[in-house]
Amino acid sequence: MPRIPGVNHLDAVRALEKVGFHTVRQGKHIVMSDGTSIVTIPRHNPLNAFTMGGIARDAGLTPERFRELL
16 A cells, blocks of 8 residues: 555545545545545544555545645
């Protein structure tokens, strides 16, 4: 799993919004969807590098593309 260290959860939400994801619901986690896939982002700062890599993979993004969106 690729590592993407030191990302704030709000920065991750903004990056995913740039590629068409929108917030479905919020609580202890933020659930986002683009109509076909669903990703869940925990409200931790900073997000664990392995967790962020998994979120990017689930969203269909490469680590390099995700870093560009930040």
